[in-house]
Amino acid sequence: MKLLSGKQMASVDKRAIEEYDIPSLQLMEQAGTQLYYAIKDMVSKDDRILIVCGSGNNGGDGYVLARLFYGEGYQVELLALETKDLSEDCRVNLDFCADLHLDFASEIGNHNVIVDAIFGTGLSRNIEGKYKDIIEKINTSDAKVISVDIPSGINSSDGKVLGVAVKADITLTLQTAKIGLYLYPGRVYSGKISVLDIGIPPILIDEVNSNIYLSDKAMMKGLLPKRSIHSNKGTYGKILCVGGSTKMSGAISMAAIAALRSGCGLLTCAIPESIRSIVATNVLESMYLPLPEKDGQITKEATTVLKEQLDNYSCVLIGCGIGRSEDIVDVLQVILDSDVPLLIDADGLYALKDLLPHYKHREHLIITPHMKEFSRLINIDVDKIVDDPIKHGLQFTAEYPNITLVLKSETSFVMQGDRVYINTYGNNGLAKGGSGDVLAGIISGLNAQKQNELESAILGMFLHAYSADLLLEEQTVYSILPSDLFKKIDVIIKGLEGDTL
Ligand SMILES: NC(=O)C1=CN([C@@H]2O[C@H](COP(=O)(O)OP(=O)(O)OC[C@H]3O[C@@H](n4cnc5c(N)ncnc54)[C@H](O)[C@@H]3O)[C@@H](O)[C@H]2O)[C@@H](O)CC1
Numbered sequence: 001m002k003l004l005s006g007k008q009m010a011s012v013d014k015r016a017i018e019e020y021d022i023p024s025l026q027l028m029e030q031a032g033t034q035l036y037y038a039i040k041d042m043v044s045k046d047d048r049i050l051i052v053c054g055s056g057n058n059g060g061d062g063y064v065l066a067r068l069f070y071g072e073g074y075q076v077e078l079l080a081l082e083t084k085d086l087s088e089d090c091r092v093n094l095d096f097c098a099d100l101h102l103d104f105a106s107e108i109g110n111h112n113v114i115v116d117a118i119f120g121t122g123l124s125r126n127i128e129g130k131y132k133d134i135i136e137k138i139n140t141s142d143a144k145v146i147s148v149d150i151p152s153g154i155n156s157s158d159g160k161v162l163g164v165a166v167k168a169d170i171t172l173t174l175q176t177a178k179i180g181l182y183l184y185p186g187r188v189y190s191g192k193i194s195v196l197d198i199g200i201p202p203i204l205i206d207e208v209n210s211n212i213y214l215s216d217k218a219m220m221k222g223l224l225p226k227r228s229i230h231s232n233k234g235t236y237g238k239i240l241c242v243g244g245s246t247k248m249s250g251a252i253s254m255a256a257i258a259a260l261r262s263g264c265g266l267l268t269c270a271i272p273e274s275i276r277s278i279v280a281t282n283v284l285e286s287m288y289l290p291l292p293e294k295d296g297q298i299t300k301e302a303t304t305v306l307k308e309q310l311d312n313y314s315c316v317l318i319g320c321g322i323g324r325s326e327d328i329v330d331v332l333q334v335i336l337d338s339d340v341p342l343l344i345d346a347d348g349l350y351a352l353k354d355l356l357p358h359y360k361h362r363e364h365l366i367i368t369p370h371m372k373e374f375s376r377l378i379n380i381d382v383d384k385i386v387d388d389p390i391k392h393g394l395q396f397t398a399e400y401p402n403i404t405l406v407l408k409s410e411t412s413f414v415m416q417g418d419r420v421y422i423n424t425y426g427n428n429g430l431a432k433g434g435s436g437d438v439l440a441g442i443i444s445g446l447n448a449q450k451q452n453e454l455e456s457a458i459l460g461m462f463l464h465a466y467s468a469d470l471l472l473e474e475q476t477v478y479s480i481l482p483s484d485l486f487k488k489i490d491v492i493i494k495g496l497e498g499d500t501l
Pocket residue numbers: 010013014024027028031054055056057058059060061087118119120121122123124125126127128131148149150174198
């Protein structure tokens with residue numbers, strides 16, 4: 001799903017009104033009607049509903065909603081924060097409610113459902129005074145809070161809080177989702193997000209010049225590598241996993257299993273000779289390319305073997321458990337000098353740091369840093385990256401247009417060129433050593449089959465994160481292990497194959 005900023009959404013609304021002759025009042029009526037149908041399923045006639053309305057069209061949506069609840073006999077009250085200087089459509093709908101003698105409250109009382117229709121995409125400055133007071137009261141009430149379009153106080157373009165913001169249990173966003181709903185801290189304030197179709201022609205959204213997308217389930221359809229009856233193990237890609245050390249033999253094992261679980265046909269682990277028996281016990285399906293080692297880590301003598309072998313593979317994964325040394329930099333350089341599709345993860349990214357500027361035009365390259373690793377790679381303070389990951393990610397992908405960047409955090413990003421895909425699946429059960437190895441394995445396993453870095457990264461990120469969500473049906477965020485993710489990858493692939501996800 002394409003994500004829009006508030007300004008972009010306002011221009012879509014304007015075009016719908018001016019070019020498609022949809023009266024703005026009708027759009028507001030449709031917004032209120034869809035809100036009514038969505039909220040009706042969450043409440044009963046015993047509930048005491050309060051709709052808090054601001055002065056703009058977000059408030060107008062609230063007035064339409066109130067009228068519809070009133071007409072159906074629900075216990076609904078309005079809290080009008082402004083009665084002067086209203087937008088034209090807000091004014092019409094407030095007057096309509098007043099003419100019908102709806103109940104107006106002066107403050108939050110014993111309501112158990114509060115609808116926040118204070119500010120939407122038109123929020124333009126820090127919230128103060130009576131608006132701040134009411135939002136704080138909403139946040140301390142025990143009521144279920146439902147925000148219209150976006151929680152009031154959240155900037156629709158970047159998810160920042162403008163002074164104070166409503167903490168919603170549910171956000172019902174109109175026509176298409178707004179970027180700020182998915183970026184920290186907006187994501188935390190938005191609760192469960194649903195999109196309501198209010199009848200704006202979809203072509204108007206398609207035509208918006210925005211390259212920011214939500215990596216949702218719908219996007220995953222069609223991304224699975226194709227399988228055919230006429231095929232063999234060679235058809236589905238050959239992957240070489242370069243990594244492992246005596247201190248970290250599990251990392252390469254997990255990455256290898258993840259690659260195989262993602263459908264890759266043949267897998268070879270290029271690892272220090274001394275950990276071969278450990279990895280072989282863990283990954284029965286793997287072949288081996290034992291590499292020279294010193295102190296339990298691969299040495300630069302491995303470059304000779306690797307140079308000869310690289311042409312045989314459709315994807316190389318380097319980094320999982322590989323450790324850090326000057327020799328690892330040499331090993332990585334040899335692989336970068338080839339044109340084999342390559343994913344660099346973990347300590348491979350450490351080795352990449354000084355090499356990176358020399359490979360501006362290296363094609364078929366995926367890197368999977370978390371925020372700290374990315375900070376080190378681009379020499380920018382981690383707090384600045386956390387504050388605006390899209391800006392810093394896009395600066396990087398503009399400079400390195402062939403690299404697919406997978407930027408990992410509780411909200412993760414896949415970026416390539418000017419395109420951004422935001423992943424909000426996953427949970428803090430993934431915050432455990434080994435989780436990144438599984439992700440790197442899944443993505444490179446897919447890329448060995450697909451030879452499409454961007455699609456492999458988008459689907460791989462989804463398989464990894466959504467597996468963690470499915471695990472919560474029977475486990476907790478405390479107990480999930482990265483190796484548990486394998487159980488669910490299969491369930492998701494089955495869902496994608498059968499179109500039942
Ligand atoms: N035709 C349209 O444009 C449609 C708009 N819709 C709704 O309209 C919303 C956007 O409406 P608006 O553009 O009128 O904007 P809002 O309703 O978000 O609010 C704008 C009003 O709030 C005031 N304001 C902004 N920041 C403030 C602050 N910090 N403190 C106090 N006052 C502040 C502005 O001066 C303005 O009066 C959407 O979020 C959506 O809910 C829907 O009704 C669908 C159709």
